[in-house]
C-alpha cells in the first residue's frame with residue numbers, strides 16, 4: 001500500500017499551471033495518473049495529440065473542460081494534418097452540426113481574450129483542429145482510445161481541476177500537432193527545454209519553427 005498527498009508531488013512545467021504526476025509516488029506499474037489544475041485558457045497537453053498504445057480517461061473534479069477530437073484519421077498519410085477539412089467518418093450528422101455551432105460560440109470574444117492574456121503559444125494552441133467537441137463538467141469523465149487524437153482545454157472563466165488516467169503506463173509513440181505559421185498547417189511537433197531551463201518550447205518537426213512556449 002502506498003498513499004500520496006497530491007500537493008506534496010512537484011508540478012511539471014507545461015501548458016497547465018499544475019500537473020502533478022502521481023504514478024512515481026504511488027509506484028503504479030500499469031497506470032499513469034496526473035493531477036491537473038487549469039486556469040482559464042490553459043490546456044492539458046502541448047497540442048492536439050494521440051498516444052499510440054495508451055487509452056486515457058479524464059475525470060473532472062471541478063469546473064468544466066472542453067475536449068476536441070476527431071479529424072485526423074491517418075497520421076502517417078499525406079492528408080493527416082488537414083485541419084478540420086474532412087468530414088468525420090461517422091454517420092451522425094447531428095453531432096457534426098452541434099460541434100460546428102459549439103465551435104462558433106466558443107470562438108466569440110472569450111477564447112480570443114484568454115489567448116491574449118495567456119500570451120506565448122496559447123493563441124496558436126487554441127486553434128481548432130478537431131471536428132468534434134465535447135464538454136466535460138464536474139463529476140463527468142471522458143475516455144479516449146489508443147491512437148485517438150484529442151486535446152482538452154479550459155475555455156471557461158473558472159479553474160478546472162481534473163485527474164488524467166492512462167493505461168498502460170507507457171503511452172507508446174505520441175504525435176503532437178500544432179498550427180505552424182511557416183507551414184500554414186497543423187504539423188507534428190517536438191518539445192525542447194530552453195537553454196536556461198525556464199520554459200518548454202514546441203517546434204514544428206518539418207521546419208523547426210517555434211509554435212509555442214510554456215514556462
Ligand SMILES: [Zn+2]
Pocket residue numbers: 180181182183184187204205206207208209
Ligand atoms: Zn513548419
